Amino acid sequence: MARNPKVIIVDGNLEARSELHKMLALAHVAVLGEAGYGVDAQTLVEDAQPDVALVGVEEPVARGLQTVEALSASYPNLPIVVYSSLADGASVRRAMLAGARDYLTQPLDADTVLSSIRMVLDQEEHRQRRLTGEVPQIAAAGGTVITVFGAKGGIGKTTIATNLATALVRETGQTVALVDMDTRFGDVAIMMDVPVDRNIADLTRRLDHVDRSNIKEYLVQHSSGVAILPAPSHPGDWNVVSPDHIEQIVRLLAQTHDFVILDTPGTFNEMVAAALEMATVVLLVTSMDVASIKDTVLALNMLRSWSFPREKVKLAINHANVANSVKEKDVVRTLEYEVFWQIPYDEAVTKSTQLGQPIVLTKPNSRVGSNLIDLARVIAGVRPRQRSVFERLLRR
Structure with missing residues (x-):
């Protein structure tokens, strides 16, 4: 990503683009100029x-979207x-189809715009690396990386x-490593109630001395059998970890475990x-609220821009049964993507999480517990188990 990114503002509304220009100037972003739509x-x-x-794109949207499409085709x-006051999924999808890489809803603030600028530049840098073949490829003989x-x-x-990691051990009896890659919060250790006496930053610092024979020394063993590589307790420790380090670590874990689960921010x-x-x-996880669906549209568009294999991406809807939420058919229509799995809402999950106990262990026959167990079995290529009448009654 450019160290000091330079931007332009295109908007048919002179006042709107002037306000955005002032906001970015106060945030020390270099604005090279402003223009209206079309040839300008x-x-x-x-x-x-x-x-x-x-x-900027507002009603009537045709001129703004035509400009996005023309710029995307030419450059x-x-x-x-795109930034807009239109927050519905259809508007987001139209902007993505025209060529936008991100979509911000107004009112805007400097932090949100800066975050978006950094994100799209990182995406473009990665897209260029992918086009030139400079992307990591996991060893074919390794375990399944999820x-x-x-x-x-x-x-x-x-x-x-x-829960997926725990259920995979429980249902298959195979080895599972769970890596906390959340660079901001890193809650895996808390949710699994394990100590963070070693973490991914510690492993990175010693990576030149780590191989298949000793990588387990850096993993924390959970009572379920899951081997956990926690995130650092201090976010600043992530500074020692690079994407190349992640590649090396995942390669090693995939050579020593049947499944490797990567939990991302x-x-x-x-x-x-x-x-x-x-x-x-x-x-690919989404919930049924409009904001999450909008962001999922952006994520799918990003993956398409990389020519990422569609068959690898499995869409999972969390809290699929929440009342007054968006309907599944609307999600499918907006995302133009089939739903692979639906996970129901269950208040017991919150309690289980607070206790540091995966619900697939504490309440495996609950509605959500059995659902996540079935998800693990399907991913592992094992047929979902048949449940007795008594078990089905317990799930209600």
């Missing part, structure tokens, strides 16, 4: 050679971020990752890109 926007890109284009390496990914925080990724960064590239399966 094309000319500004040609003259300024920006790193990112910020484009395919230029990331475009990356649990979602474009938004707070949607239950870590709960799914911890609710954002995009180089670590997440490495986790996605090395995955055998990507479990």
Whole structure:
């Protein structure tokens, strides 16, 4: 990513683009110029050679989207971020189809815009690396790598990752490693109630001396049999970990374990890109709220821009039975993607999480416990088990 990214602002509303320009100037972002739609926007890109284009789109949206489409076609390496007051899924999808890399809903703040600029530049850098073949490839003989990914925080990724790991051990009897890659919060150790006396930063510092014979010395063993590589207690310790380190660590774990689960943060960064590239399966998690679905549209668009294999990406809806939420048919229509798995909402999950006990162990016959066990069995290629009438009654 450019150290000091340079941007342009394209908007048919002179007042709106002027306000955004002032906000970015106060945040010390270099704004190379402003323009309206159409030819003016094309000319500004040609003259300024920006790193990112910020484009405002409001009703009537046709002119703004035509400009996004024209810029995307003429400058395919230029990331475009659309900002708008329109927050519905259809508007997001139209902008993505026109060529936008991210979509921000107003009102805007400097932190959100800066985060978006960094994200789309990281995505573009990774896309370029992918085009030139400079991306990690996991050893074919290794174990199955499952990356649990979602474009938004707070949607239950870590709960799914911890229960999936536990259920895989429980149902298959095979070896499972769980890696906490959340560079911001890292809650795996808390949810599994294990000490963080060694972590991924410690392993990275000694990586030159680690191989298949001793990597288990850096893993924390859970009573279920899951081997955990926790995140550091202090986020600053992630500074020693690079995407290349992640590649080496996952390779080693895949050579020593049947399954490797990677729990990623609710954002995009180089670590997440490495986790996605090395995955055998990507479990893309969304909840049924509009914000999560909007972010999932962006995530799928990003993966398409990489020519990421569609068959690797499995869409999982968490809290699928929550009342007054978006319906599944609307999710499928908005995302243009089939649903692989639906995980029901259950208050027992919150209590289980607070106790540091995966619900697949504490309440395996509950509705959500049996659902996550079945998910593990399907991913492992094992037929979901048949339940007795008594077990089915317990799930109600």
